[in-house]
Amino acid sequence: MGCSSCSSGKDGQPKGCKNNGTCGTDGCNKLTVFDWLSNMSLPSGAIPFSCVEIRFKNGRKNFFKNTENLSLSIGDIVATEASPGHDVGIVSLTGELVRIQMKKKKVDVDSEDVKKVYRKASQKDIDIWQKSRDKEESMKVRAREIAIRLELQMKISDIEFQGDGSKATFYYTAEERVDFRQLIKEFAHEFSTRIEMRQVGFRQEAARLGGIGSCGRELCCSTWLTDFRSVNTSAARYQQLSLNPQKLAGQCGKLKCCLNYELDAYIDALNSFPKTDTKLQTEKGTAVCQKIDIFKGLLWYAYEGEWMNWHKISKDDVNEIIAANNNDEKIASLEEFASDLIEDNKTDFENVVGQDSLTRFDQPKRSKKRRNRNRRKNSNKKTSEKKAMVSNKPEAGNPENKKRNRPNNQRNKKRRSSNKNNDKA
Incomplete structure (x- = not known):
């Protein structure tokens, strides 16, 4: 805005x-x-x-x-x-x-x-405040050099001056406890001001600095998110996400806060699903759950010993089979329930907006045989057109042809007369 x-x-x-x-x-x-x-x-x-x-x-x-x-x-x-x-x-x-x-x-x-x-604030207060803020960037670079020279396992992320310029607060992040007593002495001697060290978490650091997330928008922690809740890997497991730390981690290096946004909806949906460790007892054998689809409400089961053959069954049918097993009843096989689920892969898209096809500019590649045929056809057409032009020429007895041949006859007469004169001479 x-x-x-x-x-x-x-x-x-x-x-x-x-x-x-x-x-x-x-x-x-x-x-x-x-x-x-x-x-x-x-x-x-x-x-x-x-x-x-x-x-x-x-x-x-x-x-x-x-x-x-x-x-x-x-x-x-x-x-x-x-x-x-x-x-x-x-x-x-x-x-x-x-x-x-x-x-x-x-x-x-x-x-x-x-x-x-x-x-x-008066103009004098604003001038002192702006002058102090202009020194923050150069101080941060120098402070990082001192921390590296002292071999401290910490990162100075930001510096904030007080409005009157009497105190500077250094924000830093660290994995473990840091002894920065010597660091404060060198900071006070280098910058000649009151020093305060304040440790912040990695999420707070990302919120202070800001940035663009993998979704293409500004970070939630720096725009509207004010409270930081803990995010566990179980949130990714509930949502069936791949446990890849490079994809699940944000700019702070921790798990993304957006993993908690839809977690409650997934947990509510999973309450109606049977437990994945429950085995189905059939006359054909014991079936074990291999995969679930929360959005479609489907589960995939395979018989023990036949792990390559999966049978897709709806969650309602699975609950019915489990209820029958609890009553010491066995179904004949999973194929009875899986046969009802005929997957329709054919999708018909309607052009409701009146737009053209996306492939209207794509030209199919022509084979070499077709190209050679087209070349032969074009060459045959050209030869036929030349023959037609020759056949359409006017004949010698045509008066129009005589008119056209008059200048040539006059030239021939002049040449003959000049030759006779040369012979006489």
Whole structure:
């Protein structure tokens, strides 16, 4: 969703807010909340909610109290309370929706974690904030070089400066516990600022950095997903997906969060299926389940010893056979139930939109024999046309032919007269 600061500039060139999706007008912000109560006015005598939601770098959001009763709206840059000093952020949500968000995230209004909003940011505050943010990229490169030199098993993913420039927070990921006491000393000596190290998970790192997933869309964790639930390989097994870590893992290196989206539907569908470890007792032999199809409601069984011959049976018939086996009854064979399932591979597609065939531009390859025949036919046609042209020439007795031959006769007479004169001489 575009915003005014991301519109085109002079001569149609893209202007851009240069905030990588976290612009000040909140039009193309990550994890933004649509204020559907913005057009509704409060009833008479009602006091507006005193807290606001403020967004910082890479989608980090916190709730603050508006104790000064400032007239704040979405997109305003404000100075907030921090320890120590103050921080600078952008208002992302106001009004009654803040109350709903705080209730959803179980944040108490009177908690000590809910700090105050000091004022609207002045131009001096904004200049210091922008100057600090401009140093983050070069600091990150230098910080990674120091961590590699100290041989620490960690990855510094991002750096965030406080609004007043008095503190820098280093976000890092690591598989194991890291002793970074020497690292903090070198950081403080190198950057001459207060250092804070904060470890984040691999999913949180991907959410902060963002990116494009294998589906072609932006990552769910960086656009709308706020809570990270654990994903197990059993989710892939329930959905009958191949356990290939390269396909099941996301950019964070962990299992994709989207494996949980349709898991409940698959579990509900599998409740009506018989257990795959249940064997079917028939007079012909014992049958074992080989494969299931959740969408079509089918199961494939094979007799013990005849593993190459599979019999396709519907789940209702399998449940009926299992119920008969529980009553100490055996069916004759699986072929009785499998014969009813005649698969219709013929599919008729109707042209309901009025479109042409996709293969209308494809030309079938001609064989060499046909090409030689066509060449012979064309050569025969040309020779017949030449013969027809010769036969259609006018005859000598034709008056038109005489007219055409007159200039040639005159030339011959002149040649004869010139030859006679030469002989006389």
